[in-house]
Amino acid sequence: MSITADRARRPTAERGLRPAMAVLHTWGGLLFGWLLFAIFVTGTVSYFRDEISLWMRPEIGQLTATTPDVAADAALRQLRKNSVGVRRWMIDLPTDRSPVTSALVLRDPKTGPAATRLTLDPASGAPIKARNTAGGDFLYYFHFDLYMPQRFGRYLTCTAAIVMLVAFVSGVITHRRIFKDFFTFRPRRGQRSWLDAHNALGVTALPFHVMITYTGLITLLPLYLPWGIEAMYPDGRQEFVIEMFDDAPPRKTLNVAAPLAPIAPLLAIASAEWQGGTVGRLVIDNPGDRAATIRLVRQDSERISHAVQSMLFDGSNGALISKTPVTGAAAEARGIFHGLHLARFSDIWLRWMFFISGIVGCAMIATGLVLWSVKRRRNAANVGHKIVDALNVTAITGLPIAIAAYFLCNRLLSATSPGRTLWEVGCFFAVWLIAGLHAAIRPQRDAWREQLWIAALLFATVPTVNAIRTERGLATSLVSGDWVFAGFDLTALATAVFFAISAAHYARRGEVAA
Amino acid sequence: MIALAFALTYFGWAALCFAMPSHARSLRGRPFNQPIVVMLRCIGTIALLVALPVTAHAWGWSNGTTAWFGILTIACLALIGLFATSPKVALLPLVGLPTAAIIALLR
Numbered sequence: 364m365s366i367t368a369d370r371a372r373r374p375t376a377e378r379g380l381r382p383a384m385a386v387l388h389t390w391g392g393l394l395f396g397w398l399l400f401a402i403f404v405t406g407t408v409s410y411f412r413d414e415i416s417l418w419m420r421p422e423i424g425q426l427t428a429t430t431p432d433v434a435a436d437a438a439l440r441q442l443r444k445n446s447v448g449v450r451r452w453m454i455d456l457p458t459d460r461s462p463v464t465s466a467l468v469l470r471d472p473k474t475g476p477a478a479t480r481l482t483l484d485p486a487s488g489a490p491i492k493a494r495n496t497a498g499g500d501f502l503y504y505f506h507f508d509l510y511m512p513q514r515f516g517r518y519l520t521c522t523a524a525i526v527m528l529v530a531f532v533s534g535v536i537t538h539r540r541i542f543k544d545f546f547t548f549r550p551r552r553g554q555r556s557w558l559d560a561h562n563a564l565g566v567t568a569l570p571f572h573v574m575i576t577y578t579g580l581i582t583l584l585p586l587y588l589p590w591g592i593e594a595m596y597p598d599g600r601q602e603f604v605i606e607m608f609d610d611a612p613p614r615k616t617l618n619v620a621a622p623l624a625p626i627a628p629l630l631a632i633a634s635a636e637w638q639g640g641t642v643g644r645l646v647i648d649n650p651g652d653r654a655a656t657i658r659l660v661r662q663d664s665e666r667i668s669h670a671v672q673s674m675l676f677d678g679s680n681g682a683l684i685s686k687t688p689v690t691g692a693a694a695e696a697r698g699i700f701h702g703l704h705l706a707r708f709s710d711i712w713l714r715w716m717f718f719i720s721g722i723v724g725c726a727m728i729a730t731g732l733v734l735w736s737v738k739r740r741r742n743a744a745n746v747g748h749k750i751v752d753a754l755n756v757t758a759i760t761g762l763p764i765a766i767a768a769y770f771l772c773n774r775l776l777s778a779t780s781p782g783r784t785l786w787e788v789g790c791f792f793a794v795w796l797i798a799g800l801h802a803a804i805r806p807q808r809d810a811w812r813e814q815l816w817i818a819a820l821l822f823a824t825v826p827t828v829n830a831i832r833t834e835r836g837l838a839t840s841l842v843s844g845d846w847v848f849a850g851f852d853l854t855a856l857a858t859a860v861f862f863a864i865s866a867a868h869y870a871r872r873g874e875v876a877a
Numbered sequence: 878m879i880a881l882a883f884a885l886t887y888f889g890w891a892a893l894c895f896a897m898p899s900h901a902r903s904l905r906g907r908p909f910n911q912p913i914v915v916m917l918r919c920i921g922t923i924a925l926l927v928a929l930p931v932t933a934h935a936w937g938w939s940n941g942t943t944a945w946f947g948i949l950t951i952a953c954l955a956l957i958g959l960f961a962t963s964p965k966v967a968l969l970p971l972v973g974l975p976t977a978a979i980i981a982l983l984r
Contacts, residue, residue, distance in 0.1 A: 545893075545894075545897070546890070546893075546894040546897070546900055546953075546956060546957055546960060547899075547900075547957075548957050548958070548960070548961040549961065550961050563954070563957050564954075567949075567950050567953040567954050567957070568950045568954075570946045570949075570950075571946060571947070571950060574946075667939050667940070667943075703943070708940060709940070709943075710936075710940075712879060712944070713936065713940060713943060713944050713947065716944060716947030716948065716950075716951065717947065719947070719950075719951055720947055720950055720951075723950065723954065
């Protein structure tokens with residue numbers, strides 16, 4: 364209402380592109396800001412998906428590295444021990460980041476559980492008993508699935524990404540002073556400081572922001588632009604999937620027993636084909652049957668492009684059946700965009716740079732959301748404004764609190780309790796819901812202060828509880844050079860310090876800083 | 878190499894920053910002369926660009942280009958943060974980063 368009144372009072376010259384863009388930026392950014400913040404936070408955390416998964420399963424100790432040959436051989440020896448009714452073995456070999464072999468066993472439902480997941484010691488193939496947890500995978504899937512049924516979450520994520528791209532363009536036009544005020548941050552100046560921070564965070568990491576949003580959209584391309592695929596593959600999507608991911612359905616079993624061909628020579632053939640590349644995954648269909656096939660997939664951390672490279676062999680005699688053809692420019696471009704988004708090619712330095720850039724993105728969204736509220740403080744008593752304030756608190760501090768609770772729950776629940784995976788996930792959502800209720804009930808200033816302190820407290824508790832509940836506390840991991848655990852605990856502590864400083868700053872500055 | 882890339886980008890951003898009249902004023906009370914401004918802009922831009930082959934040397938071209946953008950972002954935010962504390966503090970990494978880079982290269 365006030366917007367229309369404002370506009371009527373303005374001279375015609377101001378009714379141009381910029382005010383129009385400002386409206387778009389303000390309201391698009393606000394409506395999708397909370398969702399985008401959640402997507403950015405969980406996405407940023409997912410750069411360390413493997414490391415988080417390792418931290419959440421402390422029973423997996425530090426394992427010595429093995430060659431792919433040894434790991435593949437050891438895993439197959441172990442899996443052969445129970446191969447009744449097996450339709451497929453999918454074996455992920457250890458990588459620099461994840462030292463274990465993980466295997467997925469798919470069975471004929473008549474002979475046993477349809478799907479079993481195993482974690483194997485890479486050298487001996489012996490199963491490792493580790494607690495059940497969704498680990499970093501939960502945060503990774505939440506990042507684009509939002510833990511919603513069907514594909515609803517993915518459609519929402521896509522829409523949010525499109526709004527984000529719109530917000531970039533309209534933002535650069537709206538915040539016209541970003542280049543004139545480059546390098547400017549004026550702290551302790553209320554609204555001005557929030558605007559400066561929003562601009563600085565947005566513009567310094569703009570290449571990252573645009574890249575990550577655009578490539579994110581590319582990863583879900585077949586979902587929201589299916590018509591090209593439908594036109595090219597009129598017989599259904601399966602054919603597209605087969606061609607795209609080189610994942611043909613298994614051959615029919617012949618019910619003639621035949622041992623699996625030795626695996627090491629096949630790994631060598633694949634490695635030579637990829638100019639020294641390494642096999643990351645083995646997919647073996649109908650093992651033990653004459654119709655067995657072995658598909659070797661290249662590790663996705665070796666090149667930027669995420670386009671699959673694989674070779675298919677006959678399982679019984681080891682003859683090459685097919686290999687991924689040289690892809691066209693479009694497919695390769697898509698592979699590179701997808702790969703850039705996942706950043707699996709990064710070494711540890713690059714990974715941290717992506718992580719920091721992601722944090723900058725989160726901070727940009729958070730400052731934008733707060734700015735909306737600070738700018739309209741005189742309407743603070745309005746119901747709409749109160750809802751925005753409550754949602755701001757729920758998203759910006761509530762989500763980190765929920766993530767800390769997820770990690771804490773992992774350590775506090777007994778390692779053997781049944782259904783613990785669901786309990787952890789339930790804990791995440793329950794805590795987030797409570798944070799939301801708290802934000803709705805408490806006056807805005809109290810809600811911010813209390814949740815900032817709670818976030819600080821919980822993140823400080825994470826390494827503490829880890830030290831109590833496992834043998835791999837921060838002191839031990841630092842001394843033994845266990846960088847996954849030390850890095851996780853130190854990051855949690857740094858997060859705690861950040862929230863504590865914010866809380867202290869908030870308490871001191873009071874209304875102006877809000 | 879990574880330290881050198883950070884030193885170059887920080888230097889580049891700082892040069893571009895002090896070429897702007899308002900920022901120069903907060904450092905030394907008055908803006909630089911026009912010729913110095915032009916020089917700062919040229920040197921700054923060149924330093925940022927030279928950091929690219931440095932990152933490419935450390936990571937290879939494809940990963941190095943990605944890293945270059947990351948280093949540009951982090952160095953720029955560091956400069957903005959330090960400059961907000963005090964313009965003089967923002968000068969400290971101009972000494973510290975090259976020193977770190979030299980130590981890292983000699984090691």
